[in-house]
Amino acid sequence: MNGLHLIADLHDCRCQPSFLLDAIRLEAFCVDACTRHGLTVVGRLFHAFRDATGEPAGVTGTVVLAESHLAVHTWPEIGSVTLDVYVCNFSGDNSRRAHTLFAEIVAAFAPARLEKQEVARGHLGLLQGA
Amino acid sequence: MNGLHLIADLHDCRCQPSFLLDAIRLEAFCVDACTRHGLTVVGRLFHAFRDATGEPAGVTGTVVLAESHLAVHTWPEIGSVTLDVYVCNFSGDNSRRAHTLFAEIVAAFAPARLEKQEVARGHLGLLQGA
Numbered sequence: 001m002n003g004l005h006l007i008a009d010l011h012d013c014r015c016q017p018s019f020l021l022d023a024i025r026l027e028a029f030c031v032d033a034c035t036r037h038g039l040t041v042v043g044r045l046f047h048a049f050r051d052a053t054g055e056p057a058g059v060t061g062t063v064v065l066a067e068s069h070l071a072v073h074t075w076p077e078i079g080s081v082t083l084d085v086y087v088c089n090f091s092g093d094n095s096r097r098a099h100t101l102f103a104e105i106v107a108a109f110a111p112a113r114l115e116k117q118e119v120a121r122g123h124l125g126l127l128q129g130a
Numbered sequence: 131m132n133g134l135h136l137i138a139d140l141h142d143c144r145c146q147p148s149f150l151l152d153a154i155r156l157e158a159f160c161v162d163a164c165t166r167h168g169l170t171v172v173g174r175l176f177h178a179f180r181d182a183t184g185e186p187a188g189v190t191g192t193v194v195l196a197e198s199h200l201a202v203h204t205w206p207e208i209g210s211v212t213l214d215v216y217v218c219n220f221s222g223d224n225s226r227r228a229h230t231l232f233a234e235i236v237a238a239f240a241p242a243r244l245e246k247q248e249v250a251r252g253h254l255g256l257l258q259g260a
Contacts, residue, residue: 001205007135007249007251043175045174049196064190064191066179069203071192071199075131080131082252084216086201122212123139
């Protein structure tokens, strides 16, 4: 169950504003990126929020992978995005795939500022030979 | 976009073994727990894996929330679970809800060992007034 979880908060995204609002486009991009980076998509669920006037107001979505998950939430009103890429190593060391997938998605949002953390998942189990 | 992301790896889970295998039951439990803790479910997606002989081999699932997401992956072969509860504070400070939801789900798996991390999401944006 050990794996790599990449966590990022993206600020001042310089992508097209519509990229933070269009759930269908964002879903297609994320699913395609996961597949191209060699991960196995077992499901996807994207939801478009609307504000009080009925206008698009952000997207929340997840791609469920055989190797764990990708999750993204957009905050178009402040040009920000939160991103999670968690890829386990059940079928081999997928760390490189996690990093390259993560980098491609971050690049698509083009943030001026980025906060990033890496969390080793299942580490205790790994150390103890589980 | 600031919020609290609780991350845990659960080991040696002493719950019924079937709880790590039954996607329908796990989905119902997670969705019900999110709702009871005052969060807004906008979607859910749970997938049951099967091994080479067709037997149940773990569950991966996510509950997409208006306040971000819950994600869970089970590893029945080693009695382990990875859990993410990420709850943003768009509608108010939801940190208490995140903690109580997280505690209930952990308790249901009854792990003998737990690794936990708390990640403050969107912190830079918060500090800078975004």
